[in-house]
Amino acid sequence: MPAAFTSPRRSRPGHPLRCHLRRAAGLDHNPLCRRADRARSRLVVTAVLLAVLSVAAALATAQVLLHDMRAEAQRTAAHRHQVTATTLAAATDTSGQPLGTAQTRATWTVAGDSRTGTVKVLSGTPQGAQVPLWVDDAGAPTEAPLGESQMAVSAASYGLITLAGAGTVFGVVLVLCRGVLDRRAAAEWEDDWELVEPFWSGRTGRPGTGER
Structure with missing residues (x-):
């Protein structure tokens, strides 16, 4: 029986980031790879590095x-103490207070030493109730x-603000750099097309081609 035909296995494309790394390092020897392509790959690698730095x-x-x-909470807690207070009236004054x-x-x-003053309590607290103070x-x-939990939320919020700020700045810079690269690539493409188009279209009599 004839040997079974086995189709050749197609090579899978490499990981996009790995391809950009090779191209950025000058290790991509593809003849179709232009200088603008290497510059774009370097920009992609830079963007990834900046994203990692932003998160860090x-x-x-x-x-x-x-x-x-x-540390501040520990210093503050050393000078704050919890006692039990007794309300002298029902809690009805909610002006300027958080909800509830x-x-x-x-x-x-x-x-x-007995003290008397105005304290914050839950809305609807009756007279004579004992509340922590x-x-x-x-x-x-x-x-x-x-x-x-409050400290963790506050720290996470500031961290997110830092990430958003750094990401915005880096994003604007990268977009501007990408625009510059695109304009340069378009200019280079026009220059190359000026040389290739006469041969590609068959109009080799165009000035500058060296043929009549």
Whole structure:
């Protein structure tokens, strides 16, 4: 029996980034590869490197900010204490307060000293309710120290802002560079076409071709 015919296996194209790397490094010896193609490949490789650097800068920014916020939170927590306050009236004053919160008068004790003042509580808190209250070393109402989740969200937000800013700047620069490359490539193509077109079209009598 005749041997079974086996079709030749088609070579698969390489990974696009690997092809751009080879072309950018001058290792692509394809005769159809022009100088403009190498310049575009170098631009692609540069874009990838800038994207990696942008992500690295965003992560570094978030890590530094998170470290600083944790240190600040520890210093702040050392001078803030939680006590229990008793409301002196129902919480009805919601002017200028976040949704779901209100202000009311309350009393609390710090180091045996009774204090009275305006505190923030949940809307609808009745009179005589006991609510947690953060105070500073002087016994005055203050904000609670930042929690881990709050610090993580803040650091991530600043990291994303850094990434967006760097990406925008790099993107504009790359688009401008791509425009310059395209204009240069078009000019080179026109120059090459001036030499090739007479032979391709059969009009070899065109001036500059060296033939009559």
